[in-house]
Amino acid sequence: MAKAITINATDNLAVALTDLTAGETLTVNDNTVTLTHDVAAKHKFALSDLEQGDEMYMYGLVVGTANAAIPAGHPITTENTTHKASGYDLDARSDYQWQAPDISRFEGKTFDGYHRADGQVGTANYWLVFPLVFCENRNIEVLKKAFEKALGYEKESKYEQMVSSLVQGYQSGKLDEVLQKDNLLSSFGNGTAEEVFENIKVRFITHQGGCGGIRQDAETLCRLLAGYVKNPNVAGATVLSLGCQNAEIKIFQAALDALGVDKPVEILDQQTLGSEEQLIGQAIQKTFAHLAAANQISRQPAPLSKLTIGMECGGSDGFSGISANPSVGYVADLISALGGKVMLAEFPELCGVEQELINRMQNRDHAVKFTDLMRAYEKAAKDSGSGFDMNPSPGNIKDGLITDAMKSAGAAKKGGTSPINDVLDYTEYATAPGLSLLCTPGNDVESTTGLVGSGANVVLFTTGLGTPTGNPVAPILKVSSNTKLAERMSDIIDINTGPVIEGKKTIQEMGESMLEHIIEVASGRKSSKSVEMGHQDFIPWKRGVSL
Structure with missing residues (x-):
């Protein structure tokens, strides 16, 4: 080595x-x-x-x-x-010739997914319950508590069992005896419960938006939530409204219509219905009826071109740009060559690689849109007293990423080498096969939330330090840049690219094995660690500055 x-x-x-x-x-x-x-x-x-x-x-x-x-x-x-980054010039685009990877290993392969009326295919099947405004969060939590217990989702965790053991020790006067046990937690395991529905699960989302702030944030939230309903992993949704918020029902409905959403969506307005009891009662009844119907959908084979992969990184280290990100980039090239969709996000982490990306855009309009978004984002950062140069986190710096340009040069490797076929602003939905750039912040959860809202049915999330991020809708596969992390945090890491650093595997070998892993997860034959751990993070990006 x-x-x-x-x-x-x-x-x-x-x-x-x-x-x-x-x-x-x-x-x-x-x-x-x-x-x-x-x-x-x-x-x-x-x-x-x-x-x-x-x-x-x-x-x-x-x-x-x-x-x-x-x-x-x-x-x-x-x-x-x-910090210093390479400059870029929109008019300096050069001819770009792409050498597509060998896809013979994957030609004709399928995954077992949930087919939707619009031609998309989900890697999971969820019914969503969410509010248009934070005032309804409590009612969402009431619904969550009622459904998760009744549907068999609520399993007594080993942590709950541990606390129960301590309570029993306290009540029996034997607390000291219990506390003195070595590795008390290891004596417990997570409980089990039988779920009611085989093919559908319900997911509950809360957020802090929808009112207050600026109207543009409310409109953006409506488009984001509409994208979640559009996502192929979603069968439909129950939506709670208070009735007087900025995120009006008509704005949300317009966003659904703009995306051509043809799925059942129940919108319940509390101020119209009256009592909280009436609202929750109707929400339960209507949601359960839809769950029973959606449970009739089962997995069927689909070509790999129906995969839409989001590329994300968080808690990056000095190895991320050498092992994990290039391996994920090879997956991006494989998916692009197979006719699927790939999205590379996190615009602050494309600082310094703009020219390379511009050179890969066949359509000048895409290059113009990309440079406009980058310049507007950087200006907003500077106007707020910050800047892309302040992007590396303390963890990034501690593990070898000293400047934003250094971080960006490695982060961009997640996009592989294929031509860039589209540039999307935040909440725009991915429709073009191949690689698209999606404008999101670099913040892990905000960016992942945006990727799924733009249609990702699987997200590859590289990390060198360990980041416990998940999503309510799409499986988030954590890709470790090094073996030490994979061994130390095995409960959240799905794939270890440490063998690349150790000279045991090539980028190509790692990328191909990663795609095989994705197929298993997309087919429901293997679960992601984020799903197993119950990580369901959802943070919309308010269009202020977030690096």
């Missing part, structure tokens, strides 16, 4: 693949350097002497500048590095 590598032959920064020691001499790309300090795995060091103001390169892109002289073999840190 190599101790350090560059990603592109033109790079003047190397990435440590393992912990390195001061005084150690390494040869990377014909550059022989002696380390001036210890360099932790995932972090970078200079391959040649850098003067103040010199540009730093990774992935063949500018990722920063030296703000002081940096000798060869010296680590790259927040103290000696300033």
Whole structure:
């Protein structure tokens, strides 16, 4: 196994693949350097002497500048590095030739999904219950409590069993005896319950929007929720309205109509119906009737072209752009070549790779839309006193992602190499086969929420640090960049790309095995860890600044 590598032959920064020691001499790309300090795995060091103001390169892109002289073999840190990204020019687009991957292994393969009247195919079958306004959250929670117990979803967790054990110990005067037990939690397991319906589940969504704030946020929320109903993993929805909110029923209905939603949607308005009891009673009765009908839908074979994969990253580290993201990118290329849809989101994490993406756009209108969205987003960030350069989180920095450009260069690898066939603003629905760019923030849950609202029926979520994010509608498959994380947080990690770092697997091999895993999850034969853990996060993006 190599101790350090560059990603592109033109790079003047190397990435440590393992912990390195001061005084150690390494040869990377014909550059022989002696380390001036210890360099932790995932972090970078200079391959040649850098003067103040010199540009730093990774992935063949500018990722920063030296703000002081940096000798060869010296680590790259927040103290000696300033963010800088490569520029871009809309009119500098070059001809792009794509070498599609070999898809012979997957040609003719299918997954077992839920076929919808509009031609989409779901990887799951959910009935949604959600409010148009936060005032109805309590009623959603009342419905959730009633349904989940009656439908067999409510299983006594090992944590509840542990608390019960402590209560019993306290009441019997034996609390100290119980507390002194080693690994008390390990003596319990999650309970079981028999579910009523085989082919349909109900999911409950709450949020803090719909009123207050600006009208545009309410309109955006309505479009997002309509996208969730449109999502192929959804059979229909029960929607609660108070009646006086900014997110009016007519706005939501218009959003459904604009998407051509042809599914049962029950909208109940509390101020029209009167009592809370009347509202909840009708919601229960109507929802149960729809569940019984939706349970008649069963999984049937569908071509892989019916997959719509969202690409996301969160809790990234210095290995994400070397192992997890390129592996996911290879999946993106496979899906594109098979006629499916792929969405790459997180626009703040495309800072510095704009020109590469523009070059992959065959349609100039798409390039114009992309650059307009990027410039508007960056301006909003600067107007609020922030900026893309402030994007790396403390965890990113701690694990080797020093600048936003460095983070972005690796994050963009999730989009593979295929042509970009569409550019979508937030809440716009994916319709074009192949790769689309979707404008979302880099925030994990806000972005994932947006991907699913734009039609993703599976989301690949890469992480180097571990992020327990899920979604109410789509399975979120967590892809670890390194084996240590996969072993330490095995309860949330689905796929480990650490073997790429260890030299045991190629990007192609990892990508192909990842697609096989996706097929199993999409067919319901394997569950995602996010579903098993009950992670159902939903945070709409208010169009203010969120990096």
